[in-house]
Amino acid sequence: MVKLYNGGAWLVNGTEIVEDNKDASAVIANLTGKAPVSKEEASKETIAYSILEKHNTSGNMDDLQIKFDKLTSHDITFVGIIQTARASGLEKFPIPYVLTNCHNSLCAVGGTINEDDHMFGLTCAKRYGGMYVPPHQAVIHQFAREMLAGGGKMILGSDSHTRYGALGTMAMGEGGPELVKQLLSKTYDIRRPQVVGVYLTGKPIPGVGPQDVALAIIGAVFANGYVKNKVMEFVGPGVANLSADFRIGIDVMTTETTCLSSIWVTDDKIKEFYEVHGRSEEYKELAPGAVTYYDGMVYVDLSQVKPMIAMPFHPSNTYTIDELNANLYDILDDVEKKAQISLDGKIPFTLKDKVRDGKLYVEQGIIAGCAGGGFENICDAADILKGASIGSDAFTLSIYPASTPIYVELAKNGVLASLMQTGAVVKTAFCGPCFGAGDTPANNALSIRHSTRNFPNREGSKIQNGQISSVALMDARSIAATAANKGYLTSAADFDVKYTKPRYFFDKTIYENRVFDSKGIADPNTEIQFGPNIKDWPEMCALTDNLVLKVVSEIHDPVTTTDELIPSGETSSFRSNPLKLAEFALSRKDPDYVPLAKEVQKAEKAREEGNCPLEAVAELKPVWDKIKDSFPDMNSENTGIGSTIFAVKPGDGSAREQAASCQKVLGGWANIANEYATKRYRSNLINWGMLPFLIPDGELPFKNKDYIFVPQIRQAVEEKWDEIKAYAVGDELKEFTLKLGDLTDDEREIILKGCLINYYRG
CATH class of the missing domain: 3.30.499.10 (Aconitase, domain 3)
Incomplete structure (x- = not known):
């Protein structure tokens, strides 16, 4: 029912797939009666390319700097986002920003905590010119479908399932700091993503619903990373056989493939969706060009999908x-x-x-x-x-x-x-x-x-x-x-x-009677209502010349989810309190993580206060002495002290920034991984000033509770070194190599400054 093409594929007239092989040119010429265009030109015929081009401000379609049309957040993300933006100089929301309340709706844990967050959201919507959707009115993504989506538009949300591609809207779920950038009129910077076609044919049999089709696709593409960090573009004659609701149900689940975003061809059924919701002006017909090249192709015969x-x-x-x-x-x-x-x-x-x-x-x-x-x-x-x-x-x-x-x-x-x-x-x-x-x-x-x-x-x-x-x-x-x-x-x-x-x-x-809509007009006289649980981010220092890192957790699962890095559920009421929330970090996966991280953090706090870090953490002294034998210039002024974790492939799942920020709050300076499961988790690390180190598969040169010395790390970030020498500290210093992967100039500067807040403070 699902077939993956090896390599790229061409789509001709929106209906014919031509596999990218030596015969492709002849087949395309026969179908069109014209000489085929180059792959480069044909790749610009995707729907995704046209939308990205419209929203790109860099002038370079290889290195995108995107400005979104609208933003969405819910009540376990918007407090932290707005607090970060306020600390970075926020004066008003520059684009429509909708604050929904669909996660901490029950107000069942922590006394007044949840409703305090809601009132914070309402008063911020008034002060900065946003929209506020009260609890029980709508889940974040349904409100966005009904009231925000628009053909050819782009929406950024602080929830991983921000997907409105079926309605012709390219939407992305990212950690809170990426929304902060948009609130400060900055851009979302990425390399142009590859685009994978998802060709639908046939018609679902009775009893088959959108989740069935979605799970069939996820099962085929997740493990092999076929669409990881790419855009999934749904095309083919089978699309017309699906209602708008059916398409939406498939689309929202594309997040579970680890793709970056999604987009669909649109037609009269989507036009009717906008008409039913009183927003007919938002409909836009979207379709790939006559000859379009995709970096991959997922073929789905809907008639063969079973429950x-x-x-x-x-x-x-x-x-x-x-x-x-x-x-x-x-x-x-x-x-x-x-x-x-x-x-x-x-x-x-x-x-x-x-x-x-x-x-x-x-x-x-x-x-x-x-x-x-x-x-x-x-x-x-x-x-x-x-x-x-x-x-x-x-x-x-x-x-x-x-x-x-x-x-x-x-x-x-x-x-x-x-x-x-x-x-x-x-x-x-x-x-x-x-x-x-x-x-x-x-x-x-x-x-x-x-x-x-x-x-x-x-x-x-x-x-x-x-x-x-x-x-x-x-x-x-x-x-x-x-x-x-x-x-x-x-x-x-x-x-x-x-x-x-x-x-x-x-x-x-229903919404007109209950949803607060400032119509984009800010009221700076509105006082923000804070509850006692809403706390500012702690101060975070800039990256030092060198780093001494203690490995405080070692995870060898094939994939580590954000739920394992910072649990959902019981932690949701503490998302507005960085210090309290951090106590839950890795609690489900490694209960020893928090006490180990906090113990080594004592040394860094002493160092930042001008005291001797070796007196704060006694086990550090022999490590420090061993490093100084080979690196006599390292000292407590030029060498930061903190923690790191190793995980094979961390970051699958939620967009929640707290998976990274909790580690930072506890003194984390880095993650070390064979690869990162999603772009959004890696971005969260960077935006919180943490180094997204990469290490090749194989036996690790260190183990849990070992110390690692990374000399000249600041210079390595500044000068864009391809490889970084690090040392596992034991009886001797054991050298090994780390990499950082691609970083934009702004990302490097954020890491150097210590976090996004510091970056915008100057």
Whole structure:
């Protein structure tokens, strides 16, 4: 159902794929009647190129400096972003900036903390000229689809699932510092990304939904990095066979491929979407040129896609539901073995106890958020469940419409009542089930969810407390089919259902009556409302000439997620307090990290205060003496002291900047990795003044708790050295080589200054 092309491919007239080989020119000439253009020229015919070109301010399409049209954030990111921007000189929002409140909506943890953050957001929207969406009105991405997206536009959001490509908008999810740059009228600087075509053909069979197609694609491209940091451009005749909601459901999941962004061809169905939402002027027809070259091609036959399931603990761990049911014990055994890698063997984990009479029983179903909470998903689920009951055993079903307008329309057309009659619970717009802040199942339970991720603890359990439950990702339709079978895993393709496909009517007055919109007019007389948990960033010093680093965590998992670097769920209420939040860093992965990092940080604090660092941390003295034997010029004035971690491939998952900033707050100076899972995590490191070191695969020259000396690091950054000599400190100094990879001049300056805040302070 999914095929990956080796190398590039040409698309002719939007319908014909020509593989890039020695015969390509002749085939293209035969199809067009013209001599083919060069790859370079044909690559400019992508939709992505045209949008990037329009937003690029550098004058050089190889090195882009992008200015976005709009920005979006939610309530576990906007406080830190605005605090950083304020510290860097913010006076007003230069472009529309929407602050949504869909993550800390429940205000259930930490007393007044969450509502204090909301009031901070409201008063900042007034003071700086932004928009404020109150809790329970809409999840961030649904509001953006309904009210912000526009054909040919670009949106930057501080959430990794910022994807509106199906509506003709190139959107990107990045860490908060990248939004700070836009708020300060600076640019988003990247090398021009490659563009991979995603060619859709055929039509989905009944019972197959957008999550099924998305999981099929993720399963094919994640592990091999086929689209990593590239733009996915959806083309082909199959696009026309998908509704706007269906396309949106696929599009939002492209984040899980590790691509940079996405864009789709647009047509009358997208035009109708804008008309329904009262924004017909935002529609723009988008299509690739007559002859377009793509750096890769993903071929998807929609008619061959079957209902899918992504087993714990990654969206790429995919099977068809039929395949799982037919090979239940073999697949469960494999899943359990993979799980022990993610769980480090710290806790017993099994799914085989879910097998009852040869069938897999699950305890919970969730249809929610930016992926599952769309109108069409919920209506189709209701059609499958009509007249059924979810039963009175352990299985529960919760449904979260993605916005209040969707909720109201479900109430008006009777779908809401139909669902609730089955025993399902329908709740307000909230992202909690997607990051572990709502509907946490019982210990050892299995939850099936039409949401975005199924990493460990994304369902809310805490390994460090001896708890483990897990999530499998599925489409809303098969979740409904499973619910109709009272918790026994079932493919929606097994149900013969007449899908009613009710028409959607959008009521704009819902937002007009409740959403604050400054219309871009700032009111500098508005006082910002701070709660006691909202704290400024601590001072951070500039990069020193040399560095002494202690390795305080060593992670050899194939991929390390941002959830493992800084947990979601229980930490969300502390995102506005850098010092308190840092206490949770790596808590799920390596509980020793925080105390080890804080201990070595004592030496740096003493050094910065002009005191002797060797007296602050006794174990440092023999290390210091050994280094001075070979580098007599190093001293406490020119040598910083801090921590670093090693991880094979860190940064998969969320855009949250705190995965890096918490390490910085605890005295982190660097990460060392074989590669970085995403551009956004690497950018977060850089923006917090941390060195994104690279080391080749193979046996490490150091181990956890070892010290490393990096001489002349400041000079290396300034002079753009390709290789940097470092030394593992033991009985002798053991030399090895580090690299930094490509860095823009601004990124180098940010690292030299110590962080983005220092960079803008001058």
